[in-house]
Amino acid sequence: MNTGHMRWGFIVLIGFGLLAPVAGIYPTFLMKCWCFALFACAFNLLLGYTGLLSFGHAAFLSVAAYVTGHAIRSWGFGPEWGILAGTLSAGALGYVFGSLAIRRAGIYFAMITLALAQMLYFVWLQMKFTGGEDGLQGVPRGALFGVIDLSNNTNLYYLVFVIFLAGFSLIHRVIHSPFGQVLQAIRENEPRAISLGYDVDRYKLVVFVLSAALSGLAGATKTLVFQLASLTDAHWHMSGEVVLMTLLGGLGTVFGPVVGAFVIIGLQNQLADKVGSWVQVIMGLIFVICVLIFRRGIVGELGRLLKRPL
Amino acid sequence: MKKKLMFMAIAAAFLGMAAVVPAQQAKLSGGVVKIGILTDLSGLYSDLSGQGSLVAARMAIDDFLKQEKNPFKIELVSADHQNKGDVASNKAREWFERDGVDMIGDLVTSSTALAVMPVAKEMNRVTIVNGAASTNITGKACTDLNVHYAYDTFALAIGTGRAVVKQGGDSWFFLTADYAFGHSLEKDTSDVVTAMGGKVLGAVRHPFPGTDFSSFLLKAQASGAKVIGLANAGTDTTNSIKQAAEFGITPKQSLAGLLMFITDVHSLSLKTAGGMYLTEGFYWDFSDATRAWSKRFFDQHKRMPTMVQAGIYSSTMHYLKAVKDAGTDEAKAVVRKMKDTPVNDFFAQNGRIREDGRLLHDFYLLQVKTPAESKGPWDYYHVRQVIPAADAAIPAAKSECPLLKK
C-alpha cells in the first residue's frame, strides 16, 4: 500500500517535524499545530473515510483534556499515565455518544453529535474540578517515565511529535486495512455494504470510538503543552474548526488534515492581533469557498495535479 | 471610528519607540522596558478593557516619560487573547521567551489571568492583573510576581452586600449563574449579609449563559425578598435587569448587581438600570483628580474609563516608577519595590499592595441614577458610600495564599 509518493509524503512530514524547531519556528506554536493536526486526522477518519459528519468532536478533545489535567494535577499521575487516562476516557465517551448518534444517519447524525457535545459543555461548566470559566490551570508537565524532563520545550516538542506520528501512522494503517476498506464501502454506498452482509452499525461504532480516542489523545497532549484545559476545547466553535481544517486540507486524504491544521492555526495566530473579530469572518469565508469551489481541499487538488492520491 | 483609534494607537506606539533615549544606570534586560497588554480586543469584555486599556497604558507611558524626563526606553506591545486561556498562555510564553517582554498587564477574564500567571512565574516576569475578577488570583493561585490591581469579586460582593443591608435591604434572594464564579459571588455576599444581621431567603441557579430569566425572576418575586442579588455577569446581568423591569419586579423589589461595570449601565440605559446598587473601584466623577484624568482619557477614547482602564494607567505608572527606583527591570526587585511603595494618585489614595499581590484601595458603593437625576451622558452614579480598603479585601487570616502565612 505504501506506494512511492506516499513514502515521499512521509519523509517530507518527518523531515519537517524534526527540523522545524531547529529552523527557528516557535516550538509552542508547532506543538499546538501537531495536536490539532492529530485531532483533524482523527476527525477525517470519520468524515473522510466513513462519511460520518460529527459536529461534536470538541467533546472528545475536552474530556481528554480535563481528565488528563485532573489526573496529573490532583492524582499525581505521570504524564504518560495522564495521557493514557485522557485517551481512554475519550474512547469511553465516544462509545456512549456513538451508540446514540449512529441510530440516525446523515444530517441527523451531525445534529445529534452537536447537541450531545453542547450538553457536555454545560456539564463541564457546572462541575467543580474543571474550574468552570476559569479553566483547569497549572498542570505540571512533569517528567516522562520519571526520567525525561518535559518542562524543557525541546524534549516536550519531540514527545508531541512522536505522539502525533504514532496516531497518524495508526490512522494510516486503519485506512489501508480490510477494516478501512469496509469503512470506505460504507461511505460510498451504505445499503450495498449492508446487503453484502456487513454489520454496518458495528463498523460505524468501532470507527467512531477510535476517532474519539485519537481526538482524546490530541486533547490530552494539548493539556500537557499548555498546562491547562479550558472550556474553549468544549465549545462548538472547536467542533466547527476541526471540520474546517479537514475540509480545507482535503477530505479523505492522508495528509490533508495536517496541512489544514497548520494553515488554520497559522492563520489564526497571524490574524488574531491584526484583524480582531474579522478572524471569524475570514474562517466563515474559507468555509464557504471550500464548500462551493474548493471541495477537494489543498492536498486533494495537489493530488489531482500529480494524479496520485495523497 | 474604532479603526481610526487603533491606527492612532499604533502610530502613537511607533512614536513612543522612536523616542530613543540611551538607558541610564538602570540595568534593563534588552536595554528596554517592554510592556505587553494582553487583553480582549474583540470579545465580550472588549468594552470594559480592550482598546481603552491600550489607550490607558499608552497614556501612562507617555506621562511617565514626560515626568521623569526619559529615563529609559519603553516599548508597548499588545495582543488579543480572545478570552481563551490557551491563547493567552501561548502568547505570554512567546512574549517572554522570544520578545523579551518584562511585564504583562490587563488580563481580562480569570481564565486568561490564571493561565498566564504561572508562565510568568516560571520565566521570572511580572504580571499585573486588572481585568480579571477571581479571588483565586490572590488566593490559591497567588504568585509573588503578580499584582492584582483594580478589583476582585470579593470587593464587589462584600461592598454591595454590606452597604445594601445597612441601607435597610435586609432580606435577600440570589439569582446565581450556575458555575464556580456565580457560586462564589453568592457565597461571599450571603456570608456578609447574614453577618450584618440580614436574612438570605433563598437562591436559584440559572444556566450559564442564559437568555430567558423570567422563571427564575418569578421565584425571586415569590420569595418576597427586599433585594434580589444578581450573582452573574455580562449579558446575563443585563438580561436579568431588563426582564425584572418587564415583569414589574422592580421597583417593588430592588436589584443589587454583584459584578457590574459602568459599560453595562451604559448599554442598559438609566431607564432600565436606574435605582440599582453596585460597587466599583473607580468612578470618573468622584473627585477633581478622577475628573481631570478621565477627561484626558475621554478625549482620546471617546468613552469614559472603566475601573479596569483606570487601573491599567495607575498600575503601569506604578510599575514604571518601581523600575526606575529599583534601577532594574528584574521581576522580583521590581515587585518588591511596588509592594514597598504606597500608591497615591487619582485611582487610589494610600493604596498598598499586600504580600499576596492584592492592591488594597477604597471601593465605592454606587447607586445608578434615574434618567431625571442624570445631567448627561456618563453621569450615571450617586456615590452612596466609600468602602474603606481594609473592608474590601479578604482578611489576611482567611486567605488561601501561602505568601500571607509567613
Place this chain on the structure above:
Amino acid sequence: MFELLGISPQALYGQLLIGLINGSFYAVLSLGLAIIFGLLNIINFSHGAQYMMGAFVAWIGLTQLPQWLGNPDFVINYWAALVLVPLIVGAFGVFIERTMLRRLYKLDHLYGLLLTFGIALIIEGLFRDWYGVSGQQYEIPEVFQGTINLGFMFLPKYRAWVVVAALTVCFLSWYVIERTKLGSYLRAGTENPRLTQAFGVNVPLMITLTYGYGVALAAFAGVLAAPIFTVSPKMGADLIIVVFAVVVIGGMGSIFGAIVTGIGLGLIEGLTRVFYPEASAVVIFVIMAIVLLVRPAGLFGRER
C-alpha cells in the same frame, strides 16, 4: 400535592405560562427549519444567525436608521419591523439560495450544512465587528408596556403578545402548507420534485421561495425576541443548538409535529426550572438522548 413539592399551584401556572412563551420561540424556529428541510433536504445552520439578524435589523431600523438619514422621523417602528424585517432578511435568504445553496443540491446534503455553518460564522462575525458583543437594547413598544394581573402572576403584556403572534404565524403556515393548493404543490415537490416539475410547477422557484420563507420565519422570531432579550450577535448561536435538539426529538416529518414539539419542550423546560433548575440547560438534550433510544425516528418522524 404540589405543595408537598414546595411549589404552589399558582407558581406552577406562572412557570408553565413562561414555558409556553419560550416554547413559542422554539416552535417558530423549528417550523422554519422543518419547512426548509422538507423541500431542500438541508439543515439550515445559519438559522440562528438569521434570527439574530432579524433582531438586529429591527434594532437598526429603530435606532440607527434615523441617525444615518439625519432625520428623526424616518424610523421603522416595531409594527413596521414585524413586517419589513422578515421581508428584508428573507430576501437575503433568497440571495443565498440563488447564489450559493443552489450549486449544492446534487451533492451530499452535508455540504449544505457546512455551507450554512460558514455563512453563520460570517454573519455573526460581521455583526460582532460592527456593533460589539455587549448587546443593544430594544424598547418594548408603548402599547405593550406594563403587566396584566392574572391572579397567580403578573404577565407582561408583551409576552402575551409574543405567544399570540407566534402561534398565529405557526397556524397560518400550517394551514397554507396542509390545506391550500399552494401547499399541495409544495408537498408534491417534497415527495417527487421531478414529477412536480413535469406537471408544470416551477420547482426551482418554489425552492427559492421556500428557503426565503423559512429564513423570514427566523427573522420574525428575532423581531419578537428583540424587546425581551438583549440584542447581541451571539443570541442565535446557542439557541440554534437547542432548536436542533428539538428538531431531532420531533423528527422533521411534519409541520404540525415541529410546532407541537417546540411548544411541548418549552413547557417541559419550564417545569424543569421549577423542580430542578440546575438541569434546565441540559434537559432538552437528555430528552433527545432518550427519544433516540426509544424511537430513533423522532416523535413525529418518518424514517426516510
